Amino acid sequence: MNHSIAIEATEVTFDNPPGQSLLDAALRAGIELPYSCRKGVCGSCVGSIASGEVRGLNGAAIRNDTCGPDQVLYCLCEPTTDVVLQPASWKRVDPSARKTLTAKVYSNQLAAPDVSVLRLRLPAGQRAKFQAGQYLQILLEDGSARCYSMANPPHESDGATLHIRHVAGGQFSQRVAQLAPGDPLRIELPFGNVALASEDTRPIVFVAGGTGFAPVKSILDDMLKKRVQRDITLIWGAREPAGLYLRSAVERWQKQWPDFRFIAALSDVPSDDAFAGRADDALRQCCAALGGHVVYCCGSPPMVSAVRSAAAEKGLAPEDFHADVFVPGPSAAPA
Numbered sequence: 001m002n003h004s005i006a007i008e009a010t011e012v013t014f015d016n017p018p019g020q021s022l023l024d025a026a027l028r029a030g031i032e033l034p035y036s037c038r039k040g041v042c043g044s045c046v047g048s049i050a051s052g053e054v055r056g057l058n059g060a061a062i063r064n065d066t067c068g069p070d071q072v073l074y075c076l077c078e079p080t081t082d083v084v085l086q087p088a089s090w091k092r093v094d095p096s097a098r099k100t101l102t103a104k105v106y107s108n109q110l111a112a113p114d115v116s117v118l119r120l121r122l123p124a125g126q127r128a129k130f131q132a133g134q135y136l137q138i139l140l141e142d143g144s145a146r147c148y149s150m151a152n153p154p155h156e157s158d159g160a161t162l163h164i165r166h167v168a169g170g171q172f173s174q175r176v177a178q179l180a181p182g183d184p185l186r187i188e189l190p191f192g193n194v195a196l197a198s199e200d201t202r203p204i205v206f207v208a209g210g211t212g213f214a215p216v217k218s219i220l221d222d223m224l225k226k227r228v229q230r231d232i233t234l235i236w237g238a239r240e241p242a243g244l245y246l247r248s249a250v251e252r253w254q255k256q257w258p259d260f261r262f263i264a265a266l267s268d269v270p271s272d273d274a275f276a277g278r279a280d281d282a283l284r285q286c287c288a289a290l291g292g293h294v295v296y297c298c299g300s301p302p303m304v305s306a307v308r309s310a311a312a313e314k315g316l317a318p319e320d321f322h323a324d325v326f327v328p329g330p331s332a333a334p335a
């Protein structure tokens with residue numbers, strides 16, 4: 001049985017079919033609530049329930065340590081009664097803007113021993129409409145999906161470029177290197193709501209871990225196209241030099257923005273031109289106080305968590321920390 005969901009103090013109502021999270025039901029109805037990973041890890045979708053009852057989808061826990069006392073993770077809750085939500089924010093979006101398409105591999109290059117740069121082309125006449133920093137889902141034969149951030153900027157809309165790390169034992173990422181031009185892949189896009197405000201002119205620090213560089217590249221290429229003038233620092237962390245697999249992009253930004261500051265952070269193999277240590281330590285040691293700054297961080301859950309703590313120590317306001325977390329494993333079926 002469908003339950004009716006409302007947003008407190010608004011006219012917004014939508015139906016929540018059984019077996020679907022509050023977040024996915026909202027997205028399907030064209031109501032965008034804040035979210036990122038849709039797996040109950042990043043905490044972007046936390047909000048309150050003003051009235052009504054919810055439970056964990058498939059027995060999942062509905063809270064994690066990012067939730068305040070009255071908050072739940074909308075991505076893992078399903079209603080058991082009619083519910084009134086108190087989200088942090090919401091906006092109307094066009095639900096038909098999300099598309100499922102068969103893309104074809106255009107090129108596939110090994111950028112590092114364990115990173116493939118996969119360029120996909122959309123069918124003729126189709127355009128990928130997305131915002132810099134959003135991600136797509138690759139739909140696998142077994143019905144599960146894997147999320148990958150677009151590394152290309154939105155104006156390059158005839159396809160999607162993905163940076164995919166080969167995860168040991170990974171069902172999809174282990175076979176990426178074998179994909180050949182012309183191979184078809186079912187994709188759905190776009191996902192993710194990008195919390196960075198384009199009109200914000202405050203200094204910004206990007207912190208990327210490994211292939212967390214992909215959405216950062218999309219955002220920076222988009223800023224370049226829009227001729228944004230802003231104080232920008234990029235910290236890119238990896239274990240060894242090969243993990244910083246696309247230095248040419250960084251050199252391009254350095255050329256275009258003379259004040260662009262780049263810090264390579266290598267945790268395992270030192271190099272003369274890199275900070276020796278993890279990205280969170282580089283943030284602690286190489287950046288001045290972060291009050292009045294914005295930080296955008298992307299990488300694995302432990303990396304994002306360590307950078308969040310380091311940023312807080314340096315005086316960053318919690319609401320100025322924005323993150324995309326590459327939560328491992330299969331994603332929920334598309335909304």
Ligand SMILES: Cc1cc2nc3c(=O)[nH]c(=O)nc-3n(C[C@H](O)[C@H](O)[C@H](O)COP(=O)(O)OP(=O)(O)OC[C@H]3O[C@@H](n4cnc5c(N)ncnc54)[C@H](O)[C@@H]3O)c2cc1C
Binds near residue numbers: 037167169172173
């Ligand atoms: C919003 C979002 C965006 C993402 N964007 C990117 C991206 O741009 N580039 C990218 O490389 N990845 C990205 N990921 C991760 C990606 O979706 C997959 O989880 C990853 O590629 C592994 O898929 P797989 O099928 O190879 O592994 P699976 O078969 O799903 O997992 C196999 C095993 O490996 C473990 N595992 C999976 N991933 C990791 C990992 N990263 N570290 C350690 N253990 C792991 C799993 O827990 C499991 O035990 C993103 C994830 C999210 C949620």
